[in-house]
Every structure is written in C-alpha cells, then in structure tokens.
Amino acid sequence: MGKNVITWTVRVIVYLGLLAFFIWVFSNEYLNHLVENFEEFLVLLRQHIQLVALSSFLAIAVAVPSAIIVTRPKFQRFEGVVSTVVNFGYTIPNMAILALMMGIMGIGFQTAVVALFIYSILPIFRNTLAGIQSVNSNLIDSAKGMGFKPYQILFKVELPNAAYSIIAGIRTAVVINIGATALAYLIGGGGLGNWIFVGINVFDNSILISGALPITLLAITVDLFLRLLERKVVPRGARPSTR
Amino acid sequence: MIQYKSVTKIYGEDVTAVDQVSLDVNEGEIVVLLGPSGCGKTTLLRMVNGLESVTDGDILFNGESIKSLNEIELRRKIGYVIQSNGLFPNMNIEQNVTVVPTLLGWSKEDKKKRFEELMELVGLDAEDYRKRYPHELSGGQQQRIGVIRALAADPPAMLMDEPFGALDPIIRERVQDEFLAIQRELNKTILFVSHDIDEAIKMGDKIALMKDGQLMQFDTPSQILQNPANDFVAQFVGKDRMVKSLTIHRIEQLMERYELLDSSIEKGQIATVSKSSNLRDVLSYILESKQQAVHVVNENDEVIGQVDFALVNQYMIDLAEKDEPVVNP
Numbered sequence: 001m002g003k004n005v006i007t008w009t010v011r012v013i014v015y016l017g018l019l020a021f022f023i024w025v026f027s028n029e030y031l032n033h034l035v036e037n038f039e040e041f042l043v044l045l046r047q048h049i050q051l052v053a054l055s056s057f058l059a060i061a062v063a064v065p066s067a068i069i070v071t072r073p074k075f076q077r078f079e080g081v082v083s084t085v086v087n088f089g090y091t092i093p094n095m096a097i098l099a100l101m102m103g104i105m106g107i108g109f110q111t112a113v114v115a116l117f118i119y120s121i122l123p124i125f126r127n128t129l130a131g132i133q134s135v136n137s138n139l140i141d142s143a144k145g146m147g148f149k150p151y152q153i154l155f156k157v158e159l160p161n162a163a164y165s166i167i168a169g170i171r172t173a174v175v176i177n178i179g180a181t182a183l184a185y186l187i188g189g190g191g192l193g194n195w196i197f198v199g200i201n202v203f204d205n206s207i208l209i210s211g212a213l214p215i216t217l218l219a220i221t222v223d224l225f226l227r228l229l230e231r232k233v234v235p236r237g238a239r240p241s242t243r
Numbered sequence: 244m245i246q247y248k249s250v251t252k253i254y255g256e257d258v259t260a261v262d263q264v265s266l267d268v269n270e271g272e273i274v275v276l277l278g279p280s281g282c283g284k285t286t287l288l289r290m291v292n293g294l295e296s297v298t299d300g301d302i303l304f305n306g307e308s309i310k311s312l313n314e315i316e317l318r319r320k321i322g323y324v325i326q327s328n329g330l331f332p333n334m335n336i337e338q339n340v341t342v343v344p345t346l347l348g349w350s351k352e353d354k355k356k357r358f359e360e361l362m363e364l365v366g367l368d369a370e371d372y373r374k375r376y377p378h379e380l381s382g383g384q385q386q387r388i389g390v391i392r393a394l395a396a397d398p399p400a401m402l403m404d405e406p407f408g409a410l411d412p413i414i415r416e417r418v419q420d421e422f423l424a425i426q427r428e429l430n431k432t433i434l435f436v437s438h439d440i441d442e443a444i445k446m447g448d449k450i451a452l453m454k455d456g457q458l459m460q461f462d463t464p465s466q467i468l469q470n471p472a473n474d475f476v477a478q479f480v481g482k483d484r485m486v487k488s489l490t491i492h493r494i495e496q497l498m499e500r501y502e503l504l505d506s507s508i509e510k511g512q513i514a515t516v517s518k519s520s521n522l523r524d525v526l527s528y529i530l531e532s533k534q535q536a537v538h539v540v541n542e543n544d545e546v547i548g549q550v551d552f553a554l555v556n557q558y559m560i561d562l563a564e565k566d567e568p569v570v571n572p
Contacts, residue, residue, distance in 0.1 A: 006457040090294035142329025145292055145402070146343050146393075147318035237376030 034210035047190035059120035065129035074117025090122040112189025120173040131162030167230045178219040244432040250300035262456040271430040275447035283456040322393030322401035330377040361391040363466040380561045383414040400432040489523035
C-alpha cells in the first residue's frame with residue numbers, strides 16, 4: 001500500500017515535469033527547426049536508428065552466447081578471464097572508445113557501430129551471466145536426475161529462469177546506447193547527435209532541442225517496447241516478484 | 244532391483260565418502276538410508292542415477308551394471324525427488340508434473356490423462372492447479388507435486404533424497420501417510436534418504452544405517468531397534484528404542500498371536516482403542532485411562548477383545564526371544 005503511494009507520487013511528479021518541459025519547448029517554438037527541416041530530420045533519425053539497431057544486435061549476438069559458454073561446466077574456468085576483459089572494456093569512458101576506434105578504423109558509420117557495440121556488451125553479458133548463475137542449483141540437479149540432456153537443461157531450465165535478467169540487461173544496454181549514439185557525430189557517424197552538437201556550437205536551443213527531444217522519445221519508446229516483450233517472453237513463475 | 248556391490252566413493256585424493264557398501268534393494272521395497280549428516284547416504288543414493296560417479300565396485304539396476312547403461316535413459320527410468328522439491332518455477336504445475344513424459348515424447352492427450360490421474364492420487368484438483376505456478380502453492384502441496392512428478396512416467400524405481408525434510412512436522416506426517424498409502428498401491432522400489440530415525444522406522448521396510456561412509460547395520464526397523472549391531476547403532480536409535488519399536492507393531496497382530504479375539508466382552512466403562520493402533524498408542528491410552536486395560540474395537544466400534552500392560556510387555560519379550568524379524572505390514 002505505502003509502496004504504491006510512493007510509486008504513484010513519483011510517477012505524477014515525472015509526468016508533470018515532462019508536461020512542463022513540453023510547454024516550455026512549444027511556447028519558445030524550439031521544435032521549429034525540426035518542422036522546417038523535416039527531410040533532414042528523417043535522414044538523421046534513420047541513421048540514428050541504424051546505428052543503435054546494428055550495434056545492439058551485434059552486442060546481443062556476442063554477449064548472450066559468451067555468457068552461456070562461460071557458464072557451461074567445460075568452460076567455467078574461462079569465466080574469470082572473460083568477465084575481467086568485459087568489465088575492463090566498460091571502465092574506459094565511451095568518448096575514449098570512440099577516439100580509440102577512430103584511431104584504428106578512421107571516421108564514419110562503421111567505426112561508430114563498432115564503438116557502440118563494444119560499449120553495449122557489458123550490461124548484456126553481465127546480466128546474462130548473473131541470470132544464469134542465479135538459477136537455483138537444485139533445479140539443475142533435479143533436471144539432471146530426471147534425465148534432461150545438457151542442451152535441455154539450458155533451454156528448458158536455465159534460460160527461461162534467467163530470461164528476466166537477460167532482457168533487463170538488453171533494456172539497459174539499448175537505452176544507454178540510444179543516448180550514447182549522439183556521440184557518433186564526433187567521428188562522422190551521423191545520427192541525431194548532429195543537431196545537438198551544432199546547436200551547442202551556435203548557441204541555438206531550437207537546433208539542440210530538435211535533436212535531443214527525439215532521442216529521448218526514442219529511448220522511452222524502445223524501453224516500453226522491451227518491457228512489453230519481457231511480459232511476453234518471461235514465464236509468470238520466473239519473474240522476480242514471485243521469488 | 245538395485246544392488247550395491249562393495250561400492251566405494253573417494254573424492255579427490257583421500258576423502259572416502261562411501262566405503263565398500265554392499266546392499267540389495269528388492270523389488271517393491273522401501274529401503275531407508277539413514278545416518279548423521281556427512282555419513283555418505285546422499286552420495287550413495289546419487290550414485291544410482293549417475294549424479295555421482297562410482298570410484299570402485301559396481302551398482303546393478305535390474306541385474307545390469309549401471310556403467311553399461313545409457314545414463315540419460317537410466318535417469319528417465321528412475322523417479323527422482325529432492326528435499327527442496329526442485330519444481331521448475333518457469334513451468335506451471337501441469338508442465339512440471341509431465342516433464343519426463345515430455346522428454347519421452349508422449350502425446351498431448353496421454354500427458355493430460357496422466358496428469359489428471361496423478362493429481363487424483365494425491366487428492367488435488369487437476370483443473371484447479373493445472374495453470375498455477377509452483378510459487379503459488381504451499382510447501383506441502385509443492386512436495387506432493389514433486390512426488391507425483393517423479394511418478395509421472397511410471398518408473399519402476401524411485402530415489403528420494405530427504406523428500407519431506409523441509410516440511411513442518413504436522414504436514415510432514417500427513418504427506419508421509421499419504422505417500423505410504425500410494426506406495427501400497429504402486430509397489431515401487433524405493434531408496435529413501437533420511438536423517439530422522441522416526442521417519443526411517445515409519446517409512447522403511449528396511450533401514451541401512453550409515454556412519455562415516457560405512458554401513459553399520461542393514462536390517463528391518465524392528466531388528467535395528469531391538470538388536471542394534473553395535474554401540475553406534477544403539478546410540479543413534481536412542482535410549483527409547485524399545486518404546487520406538489512399539490510403533491512398528493499393531494495391536495491386532497498381538498491379539499492374533501495370542502488368540503485373544505473375544506467378541507463376548509460387553510462394552511463397559513473401559514476406554515477403547517482401534518485394532519489398527521500401534522502398541523505405543525495403546526500403552527498411552529492405558530496410561531491416560533488410569534485403568535489396568537483397554538478394550539480393542541473393530542471398524543464398526545464393536546469390542547473384539549481386551550489388552551493390558553503385561554500383555555504388551557509379554558509380546559515384546561516373546562518377539563525378542565524368538566529373534567523373529569517382524570517386517571512392516
């Protein structure tokens with residue numbers, strides 16, 4: 001009961017803040033730049049989405065299988081090494097990764113994808129690892145004792161029970177990624193970051209907001225979508241509220 | 244059906260968990276592996292379905308060495324129940340119960356039918372529980388589901404590792420009784436791990452008492468209680484072992500032995516006990532009634548005889564003298 005009241009209060013405050021922000025934006029006609037340059041907006045938005053989608057997809061494709069591999073009995077001894085490498089990658093500021101990749105690969109779209117990909121691996125890897133490791137060992141034991149084959153233990157017991165944590169990791173990574181993609185402008189990767197940095201350089205709030213606001217809305221929309229996906233994918237009995 | 248042939252388990256270099264244990268579990272029997280923690284009883288159990296490897300010696304299942312059998316197929320033929328029930332939180336009750344049939348590729352209709360049969364066996368409503376998830380059930384219900392899940396593919400043998408250990412005493416007793424009733428119908432070959440002497444006496448046709456990986460005594464509950472093989476066994480079963488052994492015998496057995504059936508006795512002011520009561524309860528009733536004897540009644544509450552303290556005493560002396568093994572009914 002008390003928890004609900006707090007949740008609702010916070011929610012109302014956030015919505016009121018958003019409303020105030022939009023009133024501020026519209027009363028100052030800050031979105032005029034977007035409306036006047038709608039063609040360019042669509043190009044930047046498409047670039048932004050492509051950068052996010054491609055780098056996130058690569059990150060999922062690498063991080064989830066690696067976390068699965070290092071939790072298999074045969075490869076468990078590599079878990080420490082892999083975790084250290086991945087954690088180390090995340091301690092480098094994302095600006096530095098961009099600069100580093102630019103040094104290696106030059107400027108452009110691909111460099112931005114690779115840099116964003118590297119930065120998205122950790123949350124997904126770490127959550128997948130934690131999710132699988134937190135599956136009760138009694139479940140694995142009884143699955144084994146009932147004659148599950150190793151791949152059946154993985155797909156019928158471990159992954160479904162770790163699904164919530166895995167999707168939470170993907171959500172974190174993608175939402176951070178959408179914001180970080182704004183930096184792609186710095187290495188000629190394109191995206192809505194263009195307008196943000198131009199806006200900063202020429203002290204024009206309209207250009208800046210026209211770039212920043214769509215990024216925020218994109219992040220909120222994607223987060224919502226992934227939350228719905230989580231509801232669909234994670235079995236009722238494997239959600240944290242039930243543990 | 245399950246035969247241990249001087250089985251030894253050594254962990255690492257020199258930690259001997261199980262030391263040359265030989266014992267046979269016959270078809271339809273419940274054998275309880277009993278002992279303090281760390282005595283190797285769980286290791287001994289888990290070696291049957293290959294969850295622990297056998298260092299030395301051999302285990303035969305249906306006369307075949309388990310080393311020669313396919314591990315996965317063997318496990319699907321042996322029901323497995325553990326203390327924390329091991330139900331899969333991501334699966335609903337029906338999916339949990341029919342998990343082995345699913346592995347074996349049964350049809351949807353067969354699985355549904357089997358689920359309903361099994362739920363009836365433990366007195367739970369199939370429709371009510373089908374779509375519910377394990378966390379929505381009480382501990383006792385979860386453990387019942389754990390037991391019928393192990394029975395789902397009708398395996399000839401079951402391994403049960405302290406299956407009722409996590410339940411509170413009242414629920415535990417009820418689930419034990421329920422399980423014994425099921426077992427009387429199904430006659431499975433069961434290996435049952437416990438650390439509780441009372442549970443072992445109640446559940447076991449035979450008890451294998453272990454200490455430090457070695458088998459101390461393998462016998463019927465009454466023999467273990469009345470003739471402990473050594474000091475450790477005597478100590479483990481407790482000073483009240485004779486009182487405990489009273490629970491094995493029912494008053495109707497005593498009456499048959501001494502031909503005490505006498506329906507001419509009039510029902511009087513004297514307290515009555517049911518003929519299926521165990522001797523310990525009978526003594527308790529006699530003490531409670533503050534009289535010398537009690538009347539024994541049948542299902543229809545008709546008096547069929549009368550027993551007193553001295554008779555029970557005589558019965559226990561006779562059994563011990565004749566060294567007669569009394570197998571659990």
